[in-house]
Amino acid sequence: MIDLNVNGKKVSVSVADDMPVLWVIRDVLGMTGTKFGCGIGQCGACTIHVDGEPRRSCITKTSELADREITTIEAIGDTPSGKAVQDAWLRLEVVQCGYCQSGQIMTAAAIIDAIPEPTDVDIDQGMSGNICRCGTYVRIREAIKEAAKAVAAK
Amino acid sequence: MTMLRSVLLSILPALAAGLFLTAGQATETAQLKAAKDFSSVSDERARSVAVFEEAGKVIQHPRCVNCHPAGNRPLQNDDGHPHLPLVVRGEDGLGAIGMRCTTCHGATNFEAGHVPGNPKWHLAPIEMAWVGKSLGAICEQIKDPKRNGGKTLAQIVDHMVNDDLVGWGWNPGPGRTPAPGTQKEFGELIKLWVETGAHCPTT
Numbered sequence: 001m002i003d004l005n006v007n008g009k010k011v012s013v014s015v016a017d018d019m020p021v022l023w024v025i026r027d028v029l030g031m032t033g034t035k036f037g038c039g040i041g042q043c044g045a046c047t048i049h050v051d052g053e054p055r056r057s058c059i060t061k062t063s064e065l066a067d068r069e070i071t072t073i074e075a076i077g078d079t080p081s082g083k084a085v086q087d088a089w090l091r092l093e094v095v096q097c098g099y100c101q102s103g104q105i106m107t108a109a110a111i112i113d114a115i116p117e118p119t120d121v122d123i124d125q126g127m128s129g130n131i132c133r134c135g136t137y138v139r140i141r142e143a144i145k146e147a148a149k150a151v152a153a154k
Numbered sequence: 155m156t157m158l159r160s161v162l163l164s165i166l167p168a169l170a171a172g173l174f175l176t177a178g179q180a181t182e183t184a185q186l187k188a189a190k191d192f193s194s195v196s197d198e199r200a201r202s203v204a205v206f207e208e209a210g211k212v213i214q215h216p217r218c219v220n221c222h223p224a225g226n227r228p229l230q231n232d233d234g235h236p237h238l239p240l241v242v243r244g245e246d247g248l249g250a251i252g253m254r255c256t257t258c259h260g261a262t263n264f265e266a267g268h269v270p271g272n273p274k275w276h277l278a279p280i281e282m283a284w285v286g287k288s289l290g291a292i293c294e295q296i297k298d299p300k301r302n303g304g305k306t307l308a309q310i311v312d313h314m315v316n317d318d319l320v321g322w323g324w325n326p327g328p329g330r331t332p333a334p335g336t337q338k339e340f341g342e343l344i345k346l347w348v349e350t351g352a353h354c355p356t357t
Contacts, residue, residue, distance in 0.1 A: 020266070040267045041258040042239055054257050059267035064260050111252040126252025128240040 002066050007075035008108035022046045024062050025072055034100050035071035037131075043129030047103035048072050054107045056129075068093035080154065081112040084147035093142045095132035104130045104140055107127075112148045183350070185212060186335025189342040202350035209343040210289040210355075211295075215333045217323035220286035221277055228277055229285070232331055247277040263327035270327055274319040279303070293354035307348045315341035 001012045004021075013028050020039075025031050025048070035091070037045030039058050046058040049071040076082030085108045088094075091098060095101050111118055111126045118126070123141050132140065187208050193281045195201035212218060212317060222231040228237040244250045249257070260271040278284075284292050295301045296310060305313065315337070323333035333340070347353075 018266070023290060039271055044239075045344070053254060054252060059258055059264050059269045061264060063263075065207045096347070101352075114251045122251065125240075125242050125244075125250035128250075129253050129257065131239075152320050 002062055003102075004062070004065060004095070005067060005071060005073060006070045008095070013062070015062055018061045020058050021048070021060045021062045021065055022057035025057060031072055033100055035099055036085065037103075041129075042131070044103040044107065045100050045111050047130065049106060049110060050077070052110065052113065054110045071106075073106060076106060076109055079109065079113075081147070081151055082109040083113065084150040085109045085143070088143040088147040088150065092139050092146065094136055094139040094143045096132075096136050100130060100132045100134075104132065108140070108144045108147065111144065112151055113118040116148060116152050118144060118148055164217045169320045176309040183332045184211070184334035184335075186226040186343070188209060190338060190348065198350050199353045202347055202353035203352065203355050205343050206293055206348045206353070207289065207355055208294070209333045209340060212323070212340045213284070213292060214289060215323065215331075217326055217330065218320075219284045222282055223277070224280075224283040224287075234285070236355070240350075243277050243280070247279055249277075263325070265327055268327070268329055270322070270330070272319050272322045274317075288355075288357050290355040290357050297352055307352055309335045311341070311345050311348055 001014050002017070003010065003012050004024070005011075006025070006084065011023040011029065015024055017111065020135055022034060022036060025034050026036070034048055034057060035045040036058060037043035041056040044056065046056055047054050048057045049055065049067060049069075050060075051069050052071075071079075077086050082105070083100050085105050089101070094104075101120050111122065115122050120141065123144050127137075127140065128142075160262050179260075187215065192201050192208075193202070195204055202245070216229075216232045216234055220231075221236060226243045227241065230237050241253055242250050244254070249255050255270050255275045257276075258269055259275040260269070261273045262271045263269070264271055275282060282295070282303070287295070297307065299305060304311065321337045324335075324337050326332055
């Protein structure tokens with residue numbers, strides 16, 4: 001058994017040590033907001049937070065996350081930065097097809113947590129591993145800036 | 155959703171081909187001469203240089219130089235192409251906020267995803283850049299405390315012999331050519347190089 005802390009809840013899962021934690025999140029715990037994209041850490045659709053920092057869940061062994069704090073897209077809205085990002089995403093209608101967006105939001109929230117006023121360079125470098133096939137990058141960048149301002153104003 | 159996923163997946167084989175170009179190609183460990191093989195070189199300076207040139211097969215190997223780049227991005231694979239996806243050095247050699255080394259690299263190699271791992275995964279500081287330099291220039295750099303992280307030669311030996319991130323070069327996971335020899339053999343060469351005066355090649 002591997003003891004995990006997912007979205008503030010402790011769970012024990014009986015899986016192979018090297019099972020990607022994305023499999024646990026989606027198939028064992030039934031939370032399907034985190035997406036499978038490439039399976040090799042190239043697209044960012046599977047991004048979660050581990051102790052507040054982005055992590056590609058498709059290439060992370062479940063055993064490495066024992067007793068670490070895992071946050072998924074289902075709970076990121078409970079944090080100030082996550083809520084601000086989601087609100088900005090809606091206001092600016094960032095999403096086109098939406099498949100990559102849970103990963104985009106997870107990385108965006110982490111950037112705002114660490115950088116109160118992210119520049120274009122901060123955003124481009126920090127978001128570089130989150131691919132959007134619809135090309136919503138310009139709206140993503142604006143939404144991150146808007147969300148950062150909203151967090152700073154509180 | 156299914157269509158989107160198929161579109162997304164359709165672009166990935168190209169990325170994967172770039173990443174894993176050497177998969178299936180030679181990944182056998184090249185040999186390294188042992189320190190004792192240099193005992194016939196009577197001149198100590200010449201022996202020191204010859205030993206370092208042998209150690210240079212490791213130092214200039216892609217498993218080592220890819221994370222000692224001269225620019226702002228790590229390199230990948232045996233052809234040393236820029237890291238995919240784009241990552242940058244960042245203030246601490248651990249990447250930009252949002253795209254840290256640990257975003258993808260875990261404590262151990264993740265073979266299913268072909269992602270290498272080590273708890274210390276990071277980029278060497280820019281003053282330790284090796285790419286594009288001659289072996290002689292790298293040798294002088296390794297001896298220079300201003301460009302080697304303030305290390306003494308004894309600490310350089312310890313780093314080469316015992317550091318497990320250095321050791322990853324001989325355990326890079328499937329699809330990556332390991333550094334020549336073993337870390338022990340490499341360490342013996344570095345020890346002998348220091349013992350013989352730590353002389354550097356002129357080129």
